[in-house]
Amino acid sequence: MQTPDPFSLNRLEDIVEPPPVPWWPPALGWYFVFAIVGLWTVWLAVNLWLRWQGNAYRRQGLLELRTVAQGDFAGLSTLLKRVALVAYSRDRVASLVGAEWTQFLTRTCRGTDFGSEPACRIGTASFEPGNAACGEAEWNRVTELTATWIREHVAEVTE
Structure with missing residues (x-):
C-alpha cells in the first residue's frame, strides 16, 4: 500500500539508464578527421616511394x-x-x-x-x-x- 508521505522510501523506483552511445556511425567531424588522416597517409606513402625511387x-x-x-x-x-x-x-x-x-x-x-x-x-x-x-x-x-x-x-x- 502506498503511503501518502512523498518522502517515504517505499516510493523509490529504479533509475532508468539511457542506452549506451553507439560507436558507429561517428559524428560528422570524425569523417573530416578520417579524410585528413587518409590524405596525409597517402601523401606520406607517395613521398616515401618517390624518395626510395630517387635514391636507386x-x-x-x-x-x-x-x-x-x-x-x-x-x-x-x-x-x-x-x-x-x-x-x-x-x-x-x-x-x-x-x-x-x-x-x-x-x-x-x-x-x-x-x-x-x-x-x-x-x-x-x-x-x-x-x-x-x-x-x-x-x-x-x-x-x-x-x-x-x-x-x-x-x-x-x-x-
Whole structure:
C-alpha cells in the first residue's frame, strides 16, 4: 500500500539508464578527421616511394662499389663520376678531373676529404697509370670514403 508521505522510501523506483552511445556511425567531424588522416597517409606513402625511387642510383652505386678491384682508383673515379652525373648536371660534373674533381667530391659531402692521401689518387687515376700501389688498409679507407660519399652526398635540386 502506498503511503501518502512523498518522502517515504517505499516510493523509490529504479533509475532508468539511457542506452549506451553507439560507436558507429561517428559524428560528422570524425569523417573530416578520417579524410585528413587518409590524405596525409597517402601523401606520406607517395613521398616515401618517390624518395626510395630517387635514391636507386645510390643503391646501385654501392652495389657496384663492391665489384671494384683493390687498387683500381680509375674504377673508383669512374663509379663516382657516374653517380655524380645522376645527382648533378652534366655541365657541372663531366669536365672535372684532378684536384677539381676531388675538391668537388669533398665539397658536396660533409665529413669527407678526398684531398688527402690516398683518396686524392681518385682525381688523377685516369691519367697516372702507376697510381694503383697502396696497401689494403689504405684501400679500405678509400672505399669507405667512397661509400660515404655515395650514401650521403647532397644531390642538386632540379626543377
